[in-house]
Each structure stands twice: as C-alpha cells, then as structure tokens.
Amino acid sequence: MQTQKLINDGNLAVDEMLAGILAAHPQHLWRPEHAPRAVIARHGPRPGKVALVIGGGSGHEPTFLGFVGKGLADAAAIGNVFASPPPQPAVDAALAANGGAGVLFMYGNYAGDVMNFDMAAELLEMEGIEARTVLTTDDIASSPVREKRRGVAGNVFIFKAAGAAADLMLPLDEVERIARHANARTFTMGVALSSCSLPQTRRPSFDLPPGEMEIGMGIHGEPGVRRGPLRPADEVTDEIMDALLAEMGASRGDRVAVLVNSLGATPLMELYILHARVAARLAQAGLSVHKVLVGPYCTSLDMAGASITLMHLDDELTRLIDHPCDCAMFRQG
Amino acid sequence: MFTTDDLKTLFAAFAARMATERDHLCALDGAIGDGDHGIAMEQGMAAAAKAAAETEGTLQDICNAAAKGFLNAVGASSGPLYATGFLRAGKALGPVTSVPQAQVLSIIPAIRDGIAHRGKAVPGQKTMLDTWHPAAEAVIGGATAAEVLRTATEGAEATRAMTATLGRAERLGARAVGHPDPGAVSALMLIEEILARIVPPPAD
Numbered sequence: 001m002q003t004q005k006l007i008n009d010g011n012l013a014v015d016e017m018l019a020g021i022l023a024a025h026p027q028h029l030w031r032p033e034h035a036p037r038a039v040i041a042r043h044g045p046r047p048g049k050v051a052l053v054i055g056g057g058s059g060h061e062p063t064f065l066g067f068v069g070k071g072l073a074d075a076a077a078i079g080n081v082f083a084s085p086p087p088q089p090a091v092d093a094a095l096a097a098n099g100g101a102g103v104l105f106m107y108g109n110y111a112g113d114v115m116n117f118d119m120a121a122e123l124l125e126m127e128g129i130e131a132r133t134v135l136t137t138d139d140i141a142s143s144p145v146r147e148k149r150r151g152v153a154g155n156v157f158i159f160k161a162a163g164a165a166a167d168l169m170l171p172l173d174e175v176e177r178i179a180r181h182a183n184a185r186t187f188t189m190g191v192a193l194s195s196c197s198l199p200q201t202r203r204p205s206f207d208l209p210p211g212e213m214e215i216g217m218g219i220h221g222e223p224g225v226r227r228g229p230l231r232p233a234d235e236v237t238d239e240i241m242d243a244l245l246a247e248m249g250a251s252r253g254d255r256v257a258v259l260v261n262s263l264g265a266t267p268l269m270e271l272y273i274l275h276a277r278v279a280a281r282l283a284q285a286g287l288s289v290h291k292v293l294v295g296p297y298c299t300s301l302d303m304a305g306a307s308i309t310l311m312h313l314d315d316e317l318t319r320l321i322d323h324p325c326d327c328a329m330f331r332q333g
Numbered sequence: 334m335f336t337t338d339d340l341k342t343l344f345a346a347f348a349a350r351m352a353t354e355r356d357h358l359c360a361l362d363g364a365i366g367d368g369d370h371g372i373a374m375e376q377g378m379a380a381a382a383k384a385a386a387e388t389e390g391t392l393q394d395i396c397n398a399a400a401k402g403f404l405n406a407v408g409a410s411s412g413p414l415y416a417t418g419f420l421r422a423g424k425a426l427g428p429v430t431s432v433p434q435a436q437v438l439s440i441i442p443a444i445r446d447g448i449a450h451r452g453k454a455v456p457g458q459k460t461m462l463d464t465w466h467p468a469a470e471a472v473i474g475g476a477t478a479a480e481v482l483r484t485a486t487e488g489a490e491a492t493r494a495m496t497a498t499l500g501r502a503e504r505l506g507a508r509a510v511g512h513p514d515p516g517a518v519s520a521l522m523l524i525e526e527i528l529a530r531i532v533p534p535p536a537d
Contacts, residue, residue, distance in 0.1 A: 011376070057409075079408050079409070080369075080372070080373075080376070080407060080408065080409070081369065081372075082367050082368075082369050083369060083372075083373055083407060083408055083409035084408040084409050084410070084412075085408045086404050086405050086406075086407065086408035086412055087404070087408075087413075088405055089408075110410075111410050111452070111499065112408065112409045112410035112411075112412070112413075115410065115412075115413035115414070115451060115452070116408045116409075116412065116413055119413060198359070198368060198369060198372065200369075200372045201356060201359055201368070201371075201372070203356075203359075204363075205359075205363045205367065205368030205369075206363045206364070206368065207363075218367070220366075220367030220368070220369075221363070221367055221368055222366060222367055223365070223508055
C-alpha cells in the first residue's frame with residue numbers, strides 16, 4: 001500500500017518545496033536565476049568573509065537550507081531526496097556567496113556527497129577560488145572509526161560553530177580548524193521506530209515490524225547497529241546516553257550543548273520526555289547544560305524516531321554556539 | 334557498423350530498463366542502503382538518454398552529453414560514477430560517427446575504468462565495480478558476449494556474500510551479507526542492454 005503524502009508529483013517534490021520556502025522566506029533566502037538548486041543567504045555573504053557552503057540531499061529539512069542565513073551558512077546546495085546534489089549547484093552556491101576569502105564546504109560524510117563536492121571544489125579551483133572541505137562525522141553508531149562515521153543531526157551545532165567563526169571574519173585556516181574541532185567534539189545517536197517513505201515510491205524504504213525499534217538508524221533509513229523490541233523512553237535514552245557519554249569522555253563540571261531531534265514524525269511531547277531523562281543523566285554525570293535544542297532539526301522525511309546529540313563545549317565553542325544567527329528556520333540572539 | 338543512432342538507442346534502452354526496474358532496485362537498496370538507488374538510476378538514465386538524443390555530433394560528443402545529463406540530473410553516488418564512466422566510454426569510441434561492431438564492447442572496460450577512478454574502489458568491496466570489473470576483464474581477454482554476460486552475472490551475484498567496505502552499506506558490517514549490492518545489480522542490467530543491442534545476442 002502506498003503511504004499518504006500531500007504532494008503533487010513525487011519527481012517535483014524538491015522543486016515545489018523550494019518554491020514554497022523561497023516564497024515564505026524572501027527576507028532570508030534568494031536563489032540565482034540560473035541555479036535552481038542553490039539557495040543563498042540574503043544577508044551574511046560579504047567581501048573578505050569566508051563563504052560557508054553546506055548541502056546535501058533533501059528530505060532532512062530544516063537541514064540544510066534552513067540553516068542558511070547571517071551568522072550561519074552563506075549558501076546551500078540542494079540535492080534530490082536523500083541524494084547528494086551534483087557539482088553544479090555547489091559551484092553556483094559557492095560563486096554566489098564568495099567574498100574573496102575562500103570557500104568552506106561542510107556536509108555529512110557520505111560517499112556520494114564527497115564525490116560531488118570534490119568535483120565542485122575542482123571546478124572552483126579552475127576559477128581561482130580556494131575551496132576546502134570539512135566533513136561532519138557525528139553519528140557514533142555508524143562506525144567505531146571517527147573518519148568513517150556519517151554526519152547526522154549534530155550538523156546543526158557543527159555548522160553553527162563554523163558559521164559563527166566565518167561571521168567573525170576569521171580567515172579560512174581558522175574557520176576550517178574550528179569546523180574540525182567542533183566536529184570532533186560532537187556526538188549523535190538515534191533510534192528509529194518506523195520507516196520513512198520516499199515521495200517517488202511512497203513505499204516504506206525498509207521493513208521495521210510493529211513493536212520493534214532500530215538503534216543507530218541513519219538519517220536515510222540506513223540500518224543501524226541492532227534491532228530490538230521497542231523499550232520505554234527512559235531505557236532507550238539510557239542506552240543512547242551511555243554510548244554518547246562513553247564516547248565523549250567529559251569530566252565533571254564540563255559544559256555541553258544538547259539537541260534532542262525528531263526524525264520527522266515523532267512529536268515534541270516524546271522529545272521532551274526523552275529530554276527529561278537526558279537532563280537527569282547529564283546532572284548525574286556532573287555536566288552542566290549550556291544550551292538545549294528540542295525539535296525537528298535534522299529529519300528523515302516522515303520517519304518516526306529521534307536522535308540525541310551532545311556537543312562537548314570548551315570556551316571557544318561556547319562563544320561560537322552563543323553567537324547570534326538569523327536564518328529562515330533557526331534564529332538566535 | 335555502430336552509429337550515433339545506435340548509441341542513442343542504447344542510452345534509450347538504458348533509460349527504459351532502469352524505469353522498469355526502479356522499484357525493484359529501490360527495494361534492494363532499502364535492505365542495505367537508503368532505498369533510492371532505483372530512483373537515481375531512473376532519473377539519471379532518463380536525462381542521459383534525453384541529452385544523447387538531442388546531441389548532434391560524434392559518438393564521443395553523445396557520450397559526453399549523456400555524462401553531463403546524468404550527473405546534473407541526480408548527483409548522488411551514481412551521478413559522478415556513471416558520468417565519469419560515460420566520459421571514458423566516449424573516449425574509447427572516439428570523435429567519429431561510427432565504429433566497427435567489434436569495437437563497441439570496449440565501452441565496458443572504459444566504463445569500469447571511469448567508475449574505479451572516480452569511486453576509488455577496488456573489486457571485492459560490494460559495489461557496482463564487482464559487476465563492471467569482471468565483465469571488463471572478460472572483454473579485454475577477448476571473451477564472447479555470452480562469456481561476458483556470464484562473468485558479469487557471477488560478479489553481481491557474488492556481492493551477496495560480500496561485506497561492504499565502501500559506500501553506505503559499509504556501516505552495516507555483517508548485516509549486509511546475504512543481500513546483493515543494488516549498484517552491482519543495476520550494472521548487470523546495463524551490461525545486458527549493451528550485449529543485447531550491440532552485438533549478436535548470446536543466444537546466436
């Protein structure tokens with residue numbers, strides 16, 4: 001049976017969504033006429049500033065384009081659902097945002113994104129524009145090796161730190177260093193309760209029987225580390241928090257930023273139930289909570305489930321996380 | 334002789350086959366990946382076929398247009414991989430408007446080279462290369478079409494037993510074992526289309 005969606009044509013879903021977003025947020029976003037899949041910040045890009053260009057597949061809204069704006073990303077390249085954009089939109093985004101101080105590409109660590117953005121970086125080099133890349137790798141369930149991990153909801157904190165650094169007019173070397181530092185200190189793990197379905201197929205992308213959950217599920221429905229019976233929220237939170245805290249290796253008195261993220265279909269009520277336990281566990285571990293985000297920040301279409309992200313703050317990251325930003329779907333200060 | 338019209342027909346056949354197999358490929362991908370492989374291949378090949386059909390010029394011009402069409406339509410992983418493969422195929426066919434039938438199979442090793450170069454993969458990693466590589470080696474070794482088809486089929490089937498060490502399925506470890514790689518399966522379909530349309534079919 002096909003899943004029910006409010007769409008017109010699965011193949012047009014991304015472009016029709018973009019039309020709606022541009023109509024809703026003209027004060028934040030614009031799009032070059034020749035580049036239908038590049039979205040640029042209205043305010044933010046300026047001469048002498050490193051251009052932070054993010055991007056990836058659609059279906060994760062408000063990631064990526066919702067984080068384009070003053071103080072955060074300068075532009076985003078938009079792919080098809082769950083598919084990396086081709087090189088051209090990334091080039092178009094970079095050219096539109098270029099302030100002459102270099103371009104930093106940031107996106108999640110997926111083979112397709114790496115190939116397409118690397119081709120984009122080569123094309124920019126041919127135009128004499130320096131483009132560097134920092135991959136996000138915050139999903140601790142996806143590999144024991146940091147460099148092989150996927151980038152998931154922790155993107156919002158990692159992009160935020162790098163975007164603030166760029167907004168403070170730091171040079172490309174510094175923005176890149178901070179982006180790597182932010183990524184190295186950000187840890188995410190999620191749980192899926194139901195499959196998402198793609199607009200083109202309108203069928204569940206994977207089979208997750210009733211009563212089951214998948215721990216460590218990726219944000220495209222990639223299978224996680226294990227499947228088991230659905231447990232009460234506190235038990236699920238404990239399993240995730242145990243893994244995150246072990247990875248993070250923080251000392252008592254350290255500060256963290258927290259994101260309790262919906263994968264799309266899970267409501268705020270459940271996210272706050274999770275967060276009650278997250279807060280208790282952090283207090284128990286002697287960690288102080290500097291910032292909390294609860295809501296849909298990095299979704300997987302209509303998947304039910306949630307992820308928890310911890311960013312291990314230091315003085316530098318705390319300042320950057322607190323830096324003001326004004327994006328279509330994320331504002332601060 | 335194999336002409337520009339034959340090449341356009343081949344790209345149209347790729348597109349038709351991927352449209353037919355879209356949901357099947359998505360289901361295979363759903364088991365070990367993100368479930369969109371069939372969509373990327375359908376959209377990419379549709380764009381490649383359209384670009385090829387609209388191009389006047391040499392065999393190489395048509396391959397280049399198909400590469401660009403595929404890449405700009407989908408991105409994803411298959412975009413850069415097949416775009417690079419088609420560029421190499423165009424080089425193998427050359428800036429001419431026809432080649433002898435015997436030369437057509439050279440596009441199989443050319444596509445293999447492009448995919449391996451762009452994806453930095455080697456055979457045995459549970460990817461599309463596990464189909465393209467043995468088929469390419471068979472072509473280089475002078476195998477018949479039937480033998481090329483057999484090695485490609487065995488290559489795609491062999492991915493079932495492999496643990497992925499590249500791409501999205503990598504993170505699955507042993508859980509991917511038992512499922513064929515969807516990229517290897519779609520590669521086999523494309524090789525079938527090449528063999529069925531360009532050379533006397535294996536049954537001859």
